[in-house]
Amino acid sequence: MFSIRKKKIQNPREISLSIYKKRWLKFKTMKRGYYSFIILIILYALSFALPLFINNRALLVKFEGRYYFPAIAGYYPGDKFNQDVPGEANYRLLREQWQDTGSDNWLVMPPYPFGPFEDITVKGNAMYEPPSRQHWLGTDDTGRDVFARLCYAFNISISFALILAILNYIIGISIGGAMGYFGGKFDLIFQRFIEIWSSLPMLFVIIIIASIIRPNFFILILIYTLVNWIGMTYLMRAEFYREKAKDYVAAALSMGQSNLKVIFKHILPNSLVPVITYFPFAIVGYISALVGLDYLGFGLPPPTPSWGQMLDIGLQNMSKWWMVFSPVGAQFITLLLVVFIGEGVREAFDPKVYSRLR
Amino acid sequence: MNSDQNHPREVLVEVTGLKKYFPIRRGFFSRIQGYVKAVDDVSFKLFRGETLGLVGESGCGKTTTGRLILQLLQPTAGSVKFEGRELVGLSTRELRPLRRGMQIIFQDPYSSLNPRMTVENMLAEALRVHRIVPKQEITTEIYRLLDIVGLPRLHAKRYPHEFSGGQRQRIGIARALSVRPKLIILDEPVSALDVSIQAQIINLLKDLQKSYGLTYLFIAHDLSVVEYISDRVAVMYLGKIAEIAEAAELYHTTQHPYSNALLSAVPVADPDNKSRRIILTGDVPSPANPPSGCTFHPRCPLANANGDFIEQCRVEQPGLVEKSENHFTACHQV
Numbered sequence: 001m002f003s004i005r006k007k008k009i010q011n012p013r014e015i016s017l018s019i020y021k022k023r024w025l026k027f028k029t030m031k032r033g034y035y036s037f038i039i040l041i042i043l044y045a046l047s048f049a050l051p052l053f054i055n056n057r058a059l060l061v062k063f064e065g066r067y068y069f070p071a072i073a074g075y076y077p078g079d080k081f082n083q084d085v086p087g088e089a090n091y092r093l094l095r096e097q098w099q100d101t102g103s104d105n106w107l108v109m110p111p112y113p114f115g116p117f118e119d120i121t122v123k124g125n126a127m128y129e130p131p132s133r134q135h136w137l138g139t140d141d142t143g144r145d146v147f148a149r150l151c152y153a154f155n156i157s158i159s160f161a162l163i164l165a166i167l168n169y170i171i172g173i174s175i176g177g178a179m180g181y182f183g184g185k186f187d188l189i190f191q192r193f194i195e196i197w198s199s200l201p202m203l204f205v206i207i208i209i210a211s212i213i214r215p216n217f218f219i220l221i222l223i224y225t226l227v228n229w230i231g232m233t234y235l236m237r238a239e240f241y242r243e244k245a246k247d248y249v250a251a252a253l254s255m256g257q258s259n260l261k262v263i264f265k266h267i268l269p270n271s272l273v274p275v276i277t278y279f280p281f282a283i284v285g286y287i288s289a290l291v292g293l294d295y296l297g298f299g300l301p302p303p304t305p306s307w308g309q310m311l312d313i314g315l316q317n318m319s320k321w322w323m324v325f326s327p328v329g330a331q332f333i334t335l336l337l338v339v340f341i342g343e344g345v346r347e348a349f350d351p352k353v354y355s356r357l358r
Numbered sequence: 359m360n361s362d363q364n365h366p367r368e369v370l371v372e373v374t375g376l377k378k379y380f381p382i383r384r385g386f387f388s389r390i391q392g393y394v395k396a397v398d399d400v401s402f403k404l405f406r407g408e409t410l411g412l413v414g415e416s417g418c419g420k421t422t423t424g425r426l427i428l429q430l431l432q433p434t435a436g437s438v439k440f441e442g443r444e445l446v447g448l449s450t451r452e453l454r455p456l457r458r459g460m461q462i463i464f465q466d467p468y469s470s471l472n473p474r475m476t477v478e479n480m481l482a483e484a485l486r487v488h489r490i491v492p493k494q495e496i497t498t499e500i501y502r503l504l505d506i507v508g509l510p511r512l513h514a515k516r517y518p519h520e521f522s523g524g525q526r527q528r529i530g531i532a533r534a535l536s537v538r539p540k541l542i543i544l545d546e547p548v549s550a551l552d553v554s555i556q557a558q559i560i561n562l563l564k565d566l567q568k569s570y571g572l573t574y575l576f577i578a579h580d581l582s583v584v585e586y587i588s589d590r591v592a593v594m595y596l597g598k599i600a601e602i603a604e605a606a607e608l609y610h611t612t613q614h615p616y617s618n619a620l621l622s623a624v625p626v627a628d629p630d631n632k633s634r635r636i637i638l639t640g641d642v643p644s645p646a647n648p649p650s651g652c653t654f655h656p657r658c659p660l661a662n663a664n665g666d667f668i669e670q671c672r673v674e675q676p677g678l679v680e681k682s683e684n685h686f687t688a689c690h691q692v
Contacts, residue, residue, distance in 0.1 A: 247470035
């Protein structure tokens with residue numbers, strides 16, 4: 001008996017795990033959710049490096065002994081490289097020219113040498129091209145490459161949803177938590193305020209604001225945040241009301257711990273369960289919201305690549321199937337991944353050991 | 359049991375006229391419709407080094423009294439003096455240094471420990487707030503505390519969900535001890551544990567009291583446990599103290615009819631015991647609308663004369679009167 005005990009003590013694997021760590025481990029066993037999570041994380045991380053993969057600007061240009069990095073540095077006019085085009089240099093043409101003439105100058109293009117903003121004004125582009133080896137998902141009504149736009153829109157959609165969700169969470173958790181913790185008059189006043197505030201007709205507010213100023217990415221997030229933080233306060237208020245009545249809070253207070261410490265060290269970590277399980281579904285909601293708004297034309301200003309706008313254009317050109325299916329498919333796959341993650345998270349937080357969705 | 363010989367009778371806590379009324383709010387504007395008199399004019403003294411047992415049925419205000427002493431609840435009226443210093447009305451900041459002197463151990467060992475903190479962090483928290491020991495000695499101090507309550511040191515890195523109820527209660531005790539308090543309020547510390555563990559914890563508490571000179575306010579509804587651990591016992595009924603006396607005295611020469619009924623309900627492990635079980639009629643009255651006069655009179659066998667209540671019991675509130683030496687009872691008929 002004693003020897004068994006001693007062995008146990010020395011076993012380094014017998015490390016105590018916090019509840020969140022345990023849930024993370026359980027989430028990892030949820031194959032579908034875990035792999036969706038990994039795929040989405042990798043795709044999103046890669047999407048920040050998109051200019052290096054999908055771009056009409058060259059990665060590296062060697063011209064008359066000097067090196068240029070247009071993909072990173074940005075705009076260079078065509079005459080910089082002795083090219084006779086109006087405006088920006090056309091690197092695809094440039095490469096062909098230099099290869100044909102056998103000059104010392106050379107350049108390296110990204111693997112997919114088309115940008116999301118190139119339209120018919122760029123030499124060599126054409127409208128309504130069906131999918132081919134060159135344009136994987138064809139081109140749209142203004143000759144822009146659909147695949148390039150799709151990928152850039154992915155980054156914008158996820159970023160929009162993430163920033164919006166995090167902002168909403170910060171505001172909603174602080175206000176809801178304060179309402180629950182302090183209770184009384186503070187709670188009463190804020191509840192009434194929230195009831196009035198939540199009756200604002202969101203869509204009309206956005207339409208009105210969009211008709212006055214052209215909303216950009218951040219203004220759109222701001223407008224959405226104005227109304228969307230409310231949902232979180234309900235959850236947090238209830239959680240804080242429940243947690244603050246527990247004895248460990250009384251113990252911390254009787255120990256002389258300050259209110260702020262009690263809120264952040266004791267109550268908050270114990271009330272994050274609904275927040276975390278709700279998060280992926282909030283992301284789904286916000287992605288769809290952006291798509292909807294863009295589709296209606298009150299969202300991000302064109303030519304910002306966005307799925308909603310692509311869908312709108314696609315529906316105006318129903319016969320060009322690639323213009324309809326691409327944004328729908330991209331949105332479907334993304335939302336599916338997020339929902340799988342959400343299912344996994346929800347399952348990981350389920351105290352029941354046996355589950356259906358494994 | 360008598361603590362007179364062992365300790366000089368120095369008052370540690372003095373509670374005078376303590377009241378806590380919880381407002382009942384109703385209606386659209388949350389108007390106050392009345393009050394639940396959870397604690398109604400309670401006065402007693404706690405002497406240094408003693409254990410005062412506080413007994414009574416559910417909802418009589420025992421726990422509220424304990425929390426009022428710690429200022430976890432704001433009293434409606436009355437005063438609590440800790441080592442001669444008034445606690446009522448102090449701000450959170452003024453209270454903080456005084457909090458070191460008094461701690462609480464809770465009934466439910468499952469909700470009294472933060473499930474996201476390791477034992478180590480829990481114990482370190484109090485040590486940091488009051489700077490009990492220098493930073494580099496915190497780990498040693500945590501080990502010392504674990505040794506005191508009889509837990510192995512490797513438990514320091516564990517989370518509460520890995521412990522049994524008895525072990526959790528030991529962690530709660532270690533946490534209370536970490537600030538080296540003078541007074542510990544034990545809010546039914548063994549009610550949630552099974553009987554064998556109860557005995558362990560009670561003996562641990564007794565040992566700790568002996569080695570550190572602690573003062574206990576032992577809140578419980580198990581009368582045999584209270585008799586075992588307490589020097590003095592106070593019986594509460596509907597927010598008031600009915601009787602307060604030395605434990606042995608109270609258990610043998612009970613004066614108040616309510617204490618009598620309460621004690622008669624304690625099972626005795628003797629098959630030949632033929633003591634009469636006093637069964638009280640009626641329910642406990644609501645503390646929101648307590649009976650006039652003596653709050654116990656509708657159920658009191660002494661106040662009930664030929665189906666009618668004695669006038670004095672019905673109208674006049676009895677005060678705590680010293681009926682015999684150190685034995686206070688609030689009853690007109692004793």
